Amino acid sequence: MDRSTLELISLKYRKNNEINPYICHSKRIINSMKESVRILRFAMVGSANALNTTLVIWILMDILDCNYLWSNMAGYVAALVNNFFWSKYWVFSSGKGNFWKEIPLFLIAFGCAYATQFIFLLLMVEVIDLNEYLGQFLGLFVYGAVNFMMNKRLTFKS
Helix, strand or coil, X not given: CCHHHHHHHHHHHHHHHCCXXXXXXXXXXXXXXXXXXXXXXHHHHHHHHHHHHHHHHHHHHHHCCCCXXXXXXXXXHHHHHHHHHHHHHHHXXXXXXXXXXXHHHHHHHHHHHHHHHHHHHHHHHHHCCCCHHHHHHHHHHHHHHHHHHHHHHHHCCC
């Protein structure tokens, strides 16, 4: 074969094997939609957990007259197990993942999210003198953001 024939074959091969920009764009749209569904599911689970956490905190602070810090800890621990199962099987669809590997990673993610939220709560209540209940409420959003990112990138990464 002469050089021009080889170049023609090479050019044909490259054209047939190039990635179509429309396919790339479609894949990006599909991945974006999957991520939107994941975030929506996380928000739904997070909302249910926020209600559970808030209920436990309210009962401990208002009815049982417990300290706001101990109430906060108990409220977040109460939602922990529920959050793991919903995150594993529905939000991140990691049903085939290694359960025993994911539990410690989930606890690390929980610890980081909780610590961030707890420091935020202390700053809001003790430094800024914000109402304890409002500080608890705002802390839920701090916790949720850190928890989502940690579980997405560490615990249930695909």
